[in-house]
Amino acid sequence: MAVVGGNSSNSLRDVESEIESESPTDSSEENKPPTENTNVPTRTPKQTLEAVYKVGELKAAETIDVLMVQSLMAGMFKSVACQQYLTLGGGFVGAAVFPVGLIAITLTGAELFTGDSLIFVASIFGQRVSLWSLLRNGSVSWLFNLFGCLLFAAMLGYGSNSLEDSGQADFAVETALKKAYHSPGITSF
Numbered sequence: 001m002a003v004v005g006g007n008s009s010n011s012l013r014d015v016e017s018e019i020e021s022e023s024p025t026d027s028s029e030e031n032k033p034p035t036e037n038t039n040v041p042t043r044t045p046k047q048t049l050e051a052v053y054k055v056g057e058l059k060a061a062e063t064i065d066v067l068m069v070q071s072l073m074a075g076m077f078k079s080v081a082c083q084q085y086l087t088l089g090g091g092f093v094g095a096a097v098f099p100v101g102l103i104a105i106t107l108t109g110a111e112l113f114t115g116d117s118l119i120f121v122a123s124i125f126g127q128r129v130s131l132w133s134l135l136r137n138g139s140v141s142w143l144f145n146l147f148g149c150l151l152f153a154a155m156l157g158y159g160s161n162s163l164e165d166s167g168q169a170d171f172a173v174e175t176a177l178k179k180a181y182h183s184p185g186i187t188s189f
Contacts, residue, residue, distance in 0.1 A: 056123025060133035067111060071141040074110035075148020077101045083156060086172050113142045
C-alpha cells in the first residue's frame with residue numbers, strides 16, 4: 001500500500017483507488033479488528049504522553065530570559081483577547097473572538113501558565129523533569145503572564161483613548177466584578 005504524504009508522488013485519488021482495490025480474500029479477515037492504521041495521522045495515548053514528556057523536557061531546558069519574554073508575550077496576547085471581548089460587548093460574538101489570543105499563544109509558542117501546569121505536572125509524574133523546574137517555570141510564567149497583562153492594560157489605558165467610552169469602561173468593571181465574586185465551583189466550570 002502506498003504511503004500518503006512525505007515524498008510519495010501518489011495523489012490522493014491514487015491512494016483511494018488502491019485502498020478500494022484491496023479486499024480481503026478470506027471472510028474471517030473481514031471481521032478482525034485492524035491491528036494498525038497507518039493512514040491516520042493521530043497518536044496513541046502512550047505516544048501522546050511521550051510527546052508531552054518531550055515538551056516538558058524542552059521547556060525545563062529553556063533559559064530564563066527566553067522564558068520571561070515568552071511569558072510576557074503570552075500575557076499580552078491574552079490581554080488582546082480580553083480587549084476584543086470587551087470591545088465587542090461580550091456575548092456570543094465576543095466569546096467567538098476571544099480564542100484569537102489563545103491561537104496566537106499556540107502559534108508563537110508563548111508560555112501560558114495553564115499550559116505549563118499541564119505539561120510539567122505530567123512530566124513530573126513521568127519522572128522526566130524535576131519539581132524545581134515546575135516551580136521555576138511555573139512561577140516565572142505566572143509572574144510574567146501577569147506583567148504582560150498589566151503592560152497591555154497600561155498601554156491601552158494610558159496610551160490610547162479606547163477606554164474613554166463610559167459604556168465600555170462600565171462593561172469592563174461589571175465583567176470583572178462578576179468574575180471576581182463567583183464561587184470557586186462556578187469559576188472552575
